[in-house]
Amino acid sequence: MLKNLGLLSLLPLFTASTQGVSIAATRDFPLGSEVENIVLRPCGSALTVVGTFPGVYEVEPKANATPRLIHDFNNTQGAHGTPSITASPLYPDVFFVITGFFNFSDFTPEANSYAIHRLSFDEHGQPIVKELARLDAIRQPNGMIAVPDSPFVLIADTLGGFIYRFNTETNELSQYFDDALLKAPDLGTHVFFGINGLKLSRGYLYFSNTNQQLMARIPASGLEMPSLTGTQAPEVITRKTACDDFIVNPSNGDLYIAEQGFGNATVNGVGFVPGDKYGNSTAPVTIAGGPNSTALLGPTAVIWAEGKVGKTLLVTTTGGFTQFVTGNYTGGGTVSIVDLDH
Numbered sequence: 001m002l003k004n005l006g007l008l009s010l011l012p013l014f015t016a017s018t019q020g021v022s023i024a025a026t027r028d029f030p031l032g033s034e035v036e037n038i039v040l041r042p043c044g045s046a047l048t049v050v051g052t053f054p055g056v057y058e059v060e061p062k063a064n065a066t067p068r069l070i071h072d073f074n075n076t077q078g079a080h081g082t083p084s085i086t087a088s089p090l091y092p093d094v095f096f097v098i099t100g101f102f103n104f105s106d107f108t109p110e111a112n113s114y115a116i117h118r119l120s121f122d123e124h125g126q127p128i129v130k131e132l133a134r135l136d137a138i139r140q141p142n143g144m145i146a147v148p149d150s151p152f153v154l155i156a157d158t159l160g161g162f163i164y165r166f167n168t169e170t171n172e173l174s175q176y177f178d179d180a181l182l183k184a185p186d187l188g189t190h191v192f193f194g195i196n197g198l199k200l201s202r203g204y205l206y207f208s209n210t211n212q213q214l215m216a217r218i219p220a221s222g223l224e225m226p227s228l229t230g231t232q233a234p235e236v237i238t239r240k241t242a243c244d245d246f247i248v249n250p251s252n253g254d255l256y257i258a259e260q261g262f263g264n265a266t267v268n269g270v271g272f273v274p275g276d277k278y279g280n281s282t283a284p285v286t287i288a289g290g291p292n293s294t295a296l297l298g299p300t301a302v303i304w305a306e307g308k309v310g311k312t313l314l315v316t317t318t319g320g321f322t323q324f325v326t327g328n329y330t331g332g333g334t335v336s337i338v339d340l341d342h
């Protein structure tokens with residue numbers, strides 16, 4: 001009953017915001033590329049990383065732009081894939097990248113394969129990459145975000161069900177947050193994804209949990225010492241979401257969630273939760289793509305395009321994740337450009 005009421009109250013907004021959404025995409029990344037994470041350079045071009053290849057790509061977030069491999073981690077220990085990238089909280093055009101090995105055949109991370117690297121650019125625009133530290137304490141790093149005006153980045157451990165904090169100046173790694181809402185329950189699928197995306201916005205730490213199919217938030221700055229654990233209980237803000245990563249509109253709290261799903265539960269869309277409709281019984285509504293659509297095949301992450309907060313989303317896709325797992329690829333991944341007010 002409550003669930004139905006929650007959904008009904010969303011319907012008018014849903015109708016208003018779906019009319020007019022337009023979707024374009026870059027050219028495909030190489031076949032089998034599970035484009036996983038994305039961040040903007042100050043010039044507005046996007047750096048993306050791929051879970052299935054150890055590469056960092058740069059692409060203009062425009063229709064038909066061609067992704068360019070700018071750094072290859074092929075000769076780096078354990079680097080079969082690059083699950084995460086974030087901008088430095090302190091230095092412009094400097095990034096942190098996580099490499100490691102997640103085996104997409106049996107959905108298992110290889111222990112002790114993960115490391116964090118610093119990526120900057122020289123005066124000729126060539127990337128300079130330096131390994132900072134191994135991340136052996138983290139069972140499967142997933143999302144990563146910078147804590148503003150600090151040396152810290154926060155890293156989600158999707159398998160362990162923790163958030164870690166890494167000091168990019170001292171290379172110190174510590175556990176920042178432990179909570180039941182970060183854990184990956186056993187769904188009988190042998191696939192364990194707990195906390196997946198995380199963002200700091202509006203005085204809160206927001207996070208998604210894939211196996212629990214929910215998103216939650218807790219008041220946080222990222223600077224709590226020694227950790228955030230036990231300060232308050234997180235608040236569930238949406239359920240019934242096939243969530244991967246997501247973005248928050250900082251002005252009104254609206255959530256845009258990359259929803260992928262799996263098997264029959266395939267969503268292949270962007271889920272929307274208005275900032276004034278958070279709740280334990282609120283479910284997102286699909287505003288772009290959808291189960292019977294090929295417009296967004298396997299959305300993994302969402303950010304705002306340069307200067308377009310509230311207007312244009314950049315969505316990374318796998319090119320068809322279910323198909324990727326079965327070996328039947330529909331295409332390479334993309335960066336898709338979703339105009340909300342077209």
Ligand SMILES: *[C@@H]1O[C@H](CO)[C@@H](O)[C@H](O)[C@H]1NC(C)=O
Nearest residue numbers: 053054055056069072073074
């Ligand atoms: C890494 O090496 C493999 C095998 O040699 C190659 O196919 C691939 O293109 C290389 N680069 C990346 C980013 O995967």
Ligand SMILES: *[C@@H]1O[C@H](CO)[C@@H](O)[C@H](O)[C@H]1NC(C)=O
Nearest residue numbers: 102103104105106107108110
């Ligand atoms: C990945 O997992 C599959 C299935 O368990 C296994 O056959 C394969 O050897 C693994 N790949 C690597 C590189 O460990």
Ligand SMILES: *[C@@H]1O[C@H](CO)[C@@H](O)[C@H](O)[C@H]1NC(C)=O
Nearest residue numbers: 187189261262263264265266
């Ligand atoms: C998928 O659909 C089949 C056939 O309808 C059903 O047996 C199965 O339980 C469904 N799986 C999931 C995960 O919903």
Ligand SMILES: *[C@@H]1O[C@H](CO)[C@@H](O)[C@H](O)[C@H]1NC(C)=O
Nearest residue numbers: 266267286289290291292293
């Ligand atoms: C997708 O298509 C199937 C088969 O035509 C239909 O039963 C189902 O309702 C559709 N789902 C959505 C969300 O439109």
Ligand SMILES: *[C@@H]1O[C@H](CO)[C@@H](O)[C@H](O)[C@H]1NC(C)=O
Nearest residue numbers: 322323324325326327328329
């Ligand atoms: C891949 O697709 C082909 C043709 O549709 C189908 O026959 C085959 O069973 C699929 N393979 C898998 C592993 O799903």
